Amino acid sequence: MAAPRMLQVAIPIFKDVTALDFVGPYEPLHALPNVNVVFVSHSKGLCDADQALSFQATATFDEIPSPDIIIVPGGKGTNALMTDKPLINWLRKAHETSMYTTSVCTGSMLLGAAGILKGLEATTHWMLMETLPKFAAKPVKSRVVQQGKVITAAGVSAGIDMGLKLVALLSDEKTAKVVQLLLEYDPQPPFSCGSPATAGPELVAIALALAEKNMPELKHEGAAILEN
Amino acid sequence: MAAPRMLQVAIPIFKDVTALDFVGPYEPLHALPNVNVVFVSHSKGLCDADQALSFQATATFDEIPSPDIIIVPGGKGTNALMTDKPLINWLRKAHETSMYTTSVCTGSMLLGAAGILKGLEATTHWMLMETLPKFAAKPVKSRVVQQGKVITAAGVSAGIDMGLKLVALLSDEKTAKVVQLLLEYDPQPPFSCGSPATAGPELVAIALALAEKNMPELKHEGAAILEN
Numbered sequence: 399m400a401a402p403r404m405l406q407v408a409i410p411i412f413k414d415v416t417a418l419d420f421v422g423p424y425e426p427l428h429a430l431p432n433v434n435v436v437f438v439s440h441s442k443g444l445c446d447a448d449q450a451l452s453f454q455a456t457a458t459f460d461e462i463p464s465p466d467i468i469i470v471p472g473g474k475g476t477n478a479l480m481t482d483k484p485l486i487n488w489l490r491k492a493h494e495t496s497m498y499t500t501s502v503c504t505g506s507m508l509l510g511a512a513g514i515l516k517g518l519e520a521t522t523h524w525m526l527m528e529t530l531p532k533f534a535a536k537p538v539k540s541r542v543v544q545q546g547k548v549i550t551a552a553g554v555s556a557g558i559d560m561g562l563k564l565v566a567l568l569s570d571e572k573t574a575k576v577v578q579l580l581l582e583y584d585p586q587p588p589f590s591c592g593s594p595a596t597a598g599p600e601l602v603a604i605a606l607a608l609a610e611k612n613m614p615e616l617k618h619e620g621a622a623i624l625e626n
Numbered sequence: 627m628a629a630p631r632m633l634q635v636a637i638p639i640f641k642d643v644t645a646l647d648f649v650g651p652y653e654p655l656h657a658l659p660n661v662n663v664v665f666v667s668h669s670k671g672l673c674d675a676d677q678a679l680s681f682q683a684t685a686t687f688d689e690i691p692s693p694d695i696i697i698v699p700g701g702k703g704t705n706a707l708m709t710d711k712p713l714i715n716w717l718r719k720a721h722e723t724s725m726y727t728t729s730v731c732t733g734s735m736l737l738g739a740a741g742i743l744k745g746l747e748a749t750t751h752w753m754l755m756e757t758l759p760k761f762a763a764k765p766v767k768s769r770v771v772q773q774g775k776v777i778t779a780a781g782v783s784a785g786i787d788m789g790l791k792l793v794a795l796l797s798d799e800k801t802a803k804v805v806q807l808l809l810e811y812d813p814q815p816p817f818s819c820g821s822p823a824t825a826g827p828e829l830v831a832i833a834l835a836l837a838e839k840n841m842p843e844l845k846h847e848g849a850a851i852l853e854n
Binding site: 416417418421422424425428434435436437444448450451452453454456503523524541542552553554555556558559562563566571572574575576578579580581582583584585586587588589591592593594596597601602604605608609 | 644645646649650652653656662663664665672676678679680681682684731751752769770780781782783784786787790791794799800802803804806807808809810811812813814815816817819820821822824825829830832833836837
């Protein structure tokens with residue numbers, strides 16, 4: 399059997415990215431021997447997820463023009479990048495030749511800004527579902543939404559589920575199952591409150607108030623979720 | 627109400643650490659306003675999780691002698707550290723004054739090497755359960771095992787479950803629930819095979835063979851799991 403061809407996975411990182419958004423899909427994809435992951439940014443060097451945690455970008459956008467797979471993480475930092483030409487132009491161009499273009503959490507906002515979600519069903523963090531129509535996308539309350547080569551995942555931890563789905567798409571179901579076992583991904587959340595539906599209105603209101611303090615631009619969408 | 631006192635969380639990082647092992651508990655803990663996370667290592671600077679992903683250690687072991695919470699991640703790199711005096715001595719000493727001393731995945735091997743698991747129930751990655759008695763620990767097949775102030779989590783992704791448990795212990799259940807909702811931790815693994823019991827013997831054998839290629843020292847324990 400011929401060895402499968404090498405696949406390049408590009409993960410754009412930026413100031414105030416949420417680490418779990420990209421480490422979640424990184425771990426399963428990185429387990430494939432024919433996958434090479436590159437962390438791209440405006441310039442090479444350290445990128446602060448926040449004050450405590452910094453990662454290394456190993457390539458610039460220019461150096462990685464046509465990755466096979468694009469994974470756009472989210473986080474507080476996405477808002478500042480909605481009109482960032484180097485990133486948005488890179489996304490738009492790289493998407494033309496990608497096998498899969500994907501996002502986790504508010505990374506979908508950047509796909510939207512690049513025009514990639516136009517006319518597609520998509521998901522994002524539950525707080526921002528109402529924002530998707532701004533990009534001509536149809537919000538779907540699912541953990542992972544695939545529309546052809548565009549795959550979007552829900553908030554933060556949903557990137558793990560999407561990462562395993564990608565592994566299955568890039569190899570086969572059996573390989574994806576082995577990877578899930580290697581990561582011992584047999585989740586047992588301590589509570590049953592990981593989505594607005596299971597958490598109920600009181601916890602949703604507290605979560606929104608907290609998020610709005612950090613991301614005032616959420617206010618409008620938050621109001622829609624609370625149905626005030 | 628008085629503001630809760632600041633808590634220092636120390637996460638030792640090292641070459642060939644598994645990123646998800648520590649990013650999993652990092653995200654929920656870091657959501658608490660009174661938590662300050664520090665990434666510690668032998669020296670400050672970049673630390674390679676592997677060829678693709680590097681993180682920044684922001685403090686040396688000497689600079690963080692008595693953190694409130696210790697989270698020891700695992701990964702391929704743990705084996706080389708089993709007799710690493712600076713790390714093991716730091717762990718042993720820091721454990722004397724910690725509120726909680728915890729591990730994810732093969733991080734438990736380092737707790738074991740520091741004598742911290744002696745006489746305690748503990749867990750680790752499913753591949754290494756048989757190793758725990760070497761450290762006078764009693765292996766328990768649970769996602770998260772708490773024995774007083776010592777908490778161990780199963781493989782890789784189990785750190786998220788442990789992180790949320792820690793949040794509940796350090797604040798209260800309601801806060802932990804809000805954090806779970808903010809991380810949209812409503813996991814929906816694509817397959818039901820995240821543990822040896824659900825995966826079955828064929829997938830377990832493939833996973834072990836793959837792991838043994840990367841970590842030959844697993845061979846003995848692997849054999850025990852397969853009951854050859």
